[in-house]
Amino acid sequence: GDSVTQMEGPVTLSEEAFLTINCTYTATGYPSLFWYVQYPGEGLQLLLKATKADDKGSNKGFEATYRKETTSFHLEKGSVQVSDSAVYFCALSRNNQGGKLIFGQGTELSVKP
Amino acid sequence: EPEVTQTPSHQVTQMGQEVILRCVPISNHLYFYWYRQILGQKVEFLVSFYNNEISEKSEIFDDQFSVERPDGSNFTLKIRSTKLEDSAMYFCASRTGLEPSTDTQYFGPGTRLTVL
Numbered sequence: 001g002d003s004v005t006q007m008e009g010p011v012t013l014s015e016e017a018f019l020t021i022n023c024t025y026t027a028t029g030y031p032s033l034f035w036y037v038q039y040p041g042e043g044l045q046l047l048l049k050a051t052k053a054d055d056k057g058s059n060k061g062f063e064a065t066y067r068k069e070t071t072s073f074h075l076e077k078g079s080v081q082v083s084d085s086a087v088y089f090c091a092l093s094r095n096n097q098g099g100k101l102i103f104g105q106g107t108e109l110s111v112k113p
Numbered sequence: 114e115p116e117v118t119q120t121p122s123h124q125v126t127q128m129g130q131e132v133i134l135r136c137v138p139i140s141n142h143l144y145f146y147w148y149r150q151i152l153g154q155k156v157e158f159l160v161s162f163y164n165n166e167i168s169e170k171s172e173i174f175d176d177q178f179s180v181e182r183p184d185g186s187n188f189t190l191k192i193r194s195t196k197l198e199d200s201a202m203y204f205c206a207s208r209t210g211l212e213p214s215t216d217t218q219y220f221g222p223g224t225r226l227t228v229l
Contacts, residue, residue, distance in 0.1 A: 089155075100169060
């Protein structure tokens with residue numbers, strides 16, 4: 001079945017460091033890919049998405065490119081801030097299956113001043 | 114900006130009791146979902162709901178679980194006889210449609226269910 005695998009956390013970075021969180025997926029066809037963020041004590045917020053191969057999603061300085069050939073959707077940010085500390089979830093959905101989201105295990109990011 | 118709301122934010126119950134978790138999806142959305150997140154684990158799909166019926170459910174969603182959209186605005190998840198392992202954060206989500214331009218799911222803040 002479909003699945004999403006993320007790099008394990010926690011990831012600890014200093015402010016202004018470069019961030020990469022790896023995400024790979026297993027699915028047939030062309031699922032939509034998402035990154036959701038969960039700040040402490042809050043629900044899930046959509047960070048960015050991509051719906052077809054080679055699409056790049058971007059938001060708040062974060063970027064991820066849909067790579068069909070490597071089945072990946074790695075999250076990157078050039079310069080992280082303390083306020084980026086959160087748990088990041090990679091997810092996919094296949095719209096011909098009612099659109100449920102399948103999540104990776106989440107990666108906790110901690111940014112130190 | 115429209116948002117998904119959930120009540121209560123925290124529910125404590127005794128094992129074997131029934132609980133109802135409530136959600137108000139975004140008003141023009143057509144697809145509704147429940148997910149759960151056991152502490153420290155990944156977010157898991159429970160059920161999807163469209164056109165007043167379940168469109169898909171996971172193996173977690175057994176006979177103890179049910180969903181309902183009783184009045185066109187609320188979307189509820191009922192657990193008939195709670196177990197200790199039902200303790201989790203439960204998230205409601207909704208989306209407009211299934212096309213890529215409308216397939217973003219918007220999540221509520223969650224209800225933390227604690228079963229004692």
